[in-house]
Amino acid sequence: MPKDGITPVNRVALAYSGGLDSTVCIKLLEREYAAKEVILIMVDVGQGEASLAEARERVAGLPLQLITVDARREFTDEWIPRAVAANGSYGGYPLSSSMTRQLIAARVAEVAREQGCDAVAEGSTGKGNDQFRFHNTFTLLAPELRVVTPIRDLNLSRAGERRLAQEFGLTYKEGISDDKTCWGRAIGSGEIEDLEQDIDVNEYEWWHPVSADAAGPVRVTVEFREGRPVRVDDVKGMNEMIGMLNEVAGRRSIGRIDVVEDGIMGLKSREVYEAPAASVLLTAHRDLERLCLTKRELAFKAQVDTAWADLVYHGHWHHPLKAQLDAFIAESQRHVSGEITIDLHCGNAVIAGRRSDQSLFDPTVRSVERDSFDQSDMSAVVETYAFESVFLGGRNRRQAVIQAPEI
Numbered sequence: 001m002p003k004d005g006i007t008p009v010n011r012v013a014l015a016y017s018g019g020l021d022s023t024v025c026i027k028l029l030e031r032e033y034a035a036k037e038v039i040l041i042m043v044d045v046g047q048g049e050a051s052l053a054e055a056r057e058r059v060a061g062l063p064l065q066l067i068t069v070d071a072r073r074e075f076t077d078e079w080i081p082r083a084v085a086a087n088g089s090y091g092g093y094p095l096s097s098s099m100t101r102q103l104i105a106a107r108v109a110e111v112a113r114e115q116g117c118d119a120v121a122e123g124s125t126g127k128g129n130d131q132f133r134f135h136n137t138f139t140l141l142a143p144e145l146r147v148v149t150p151i152r153d154l155n156l157s158r159a160g161e162r163r164l165a166q167e168f169g170l171t172y173k174e175g176i177s178d179d180k181t182c183w184g185r186a187i188g189s190g191e192i193e194d195l196e197q198d199i200d201v202n203e204y205e206w207w208h209p210v211s212a213d214a215a216g217p218v219r220v221t222v223e224f225r226e227g228r229p230v231r232v233d234d235v236k237g238m239n240e241m242i243g244m245l246n247e248v249a250g251r252r253s254i255g256r257i258d259v260v261e262d263g264i265m266g267l268k269s270r271e272v273y274e275a276p277a278a279s280v281l282l283t284a285h286r287d288l289e290r291l292c293l294t295k296r297e298l299a300f301k302a303q304v305d306t307a308w309a310d311l312v313y314h315g316h317w318h319h320p321l322k323a324q325l326d327a328f329i330a331e332s333q334r335h336v337s338g339e340i341t342i343d344l345h346c347g348n349a350v351i352a353g354r355r356s357d358q359s360l361f362d363p364t365v366r367s368v369e370r371d372s373f374d375q376s377d378m379s380a381v382v383e384t385y386a387f388e389s390v391f392l393g394g395r396n397r398r399q400a401v402i403q404a405p406e407i
């Protein structure tokens with residue numbers, strides 16, 4: 001029977017990843033919430049076959065229904081291109097887990113409805129950001145379903161969870177936890193409490209340290225059409241391009257991100273990410289925008305991009321304002337087409353060349369070598385432009401006279 005204050009659930013769909021949190025939740029739903037049926041929903045967002053296989057293995061003996069939803073294409077072909085167009089970055093973090101949590105929640109809500117569930121459950125703790133992302137998405141997309149969060153409700157610490165896992169006979173991986181998506185991997189999120197220490201280089205999957213046997217420099221060309229990456233050298237397809245760049249740029253020490261992050265609750269945490277493909281594609285996209293958008297568009301879009309990242313980080317992917325910003329961003333990308341060439345080497349992704357038939361750069365006017373317009377026409381323009389400085393200078397002079405000490 002459920003404990004005091006905990007209402008029982010009947011048929012519950014659990015967002016399952018195979019990690020310690022969601023694995024412990026299976027048993028807690030049965031024991032603490034008297035769930036009659038727990039349906040595990042595993043959403044594939046590109047965490048890799050090994051991780052999915054491990055998650056399946058972990059529950060192989062249990063009499064439960066496990067439904068796998070393939071959301072890889074949706075993530076790579078619909079979500080990531082929006083993030084690229086928005087230069088999606090929250091203080092340097094490319095929002096990988098922020099996005100996938102909301103994609104997972106959306107799919108879990110959908111399956112839960114199809115399966116006639118009365119509740120959805122997820123394994124967030126009460127300390128992190130993911131609880132907000134799940135809750136916002138669940139309540140927005142499936143308002144009739146109850147949302148159950150066993151780890152938070154029962155105030156479980158990681159040590160408490162480990163004890164429970166042992167008690168339930170569940171296996172779990174020791175060591176630092178991670179959250180892997182093709183757009184980035186979050187390592188030890190909120191777990192790294194020693195700010196002075198680097199994490200072990202062996203924790204990285206794509207990122208390689210610069211060392212004597214480091215891979216040599218490589219040059220890649222990224223083609224964009226209306227703000228969307230369509231080709232990296234001869235590789236096409238979002239998934240394929242991202243896979244290739246995670247490998248090629250990761251080998252050249254690119255995409256290691258170590259930041260102090262301001263979480264949704266206002267708590268700071270040390271976050272370590274590896275995101276080689278995102279680093280390269282975002283660098284290239286930003287550069288192409290600088291070539292194809294006007295000064296005013298760039299300045300305004302920077303504000304829109306910040307608002308976009310903020311909404312996505314704070315769990316509002318499905319918010320109407322986010323859709324409105326997406327509409328602006330899509331319109332802004334109409335002329336963001338062309339090719340950016342980048343050199344990747346020893347942790348640097350440096351722009352080596354740009355080409356676009358939508359470029360606003362005009363060497364015939366700007367070139368100091370050519371006669372383009374009569375420079376003397378600029379005198380009146382510069383003089384009137386300087387009015388502000390003229391008035392400020394005048395005031396400074398008047399004050400200097402007033403305040404001048406008597407001799």
Ligand code: ARG
Binds near residue numbers: 095097098128177
């Ligand atoms: N700090 C990042 C974010 O809030 C990463 C979170 C990763 N989540 C996790 N449970 N490992 O989006």
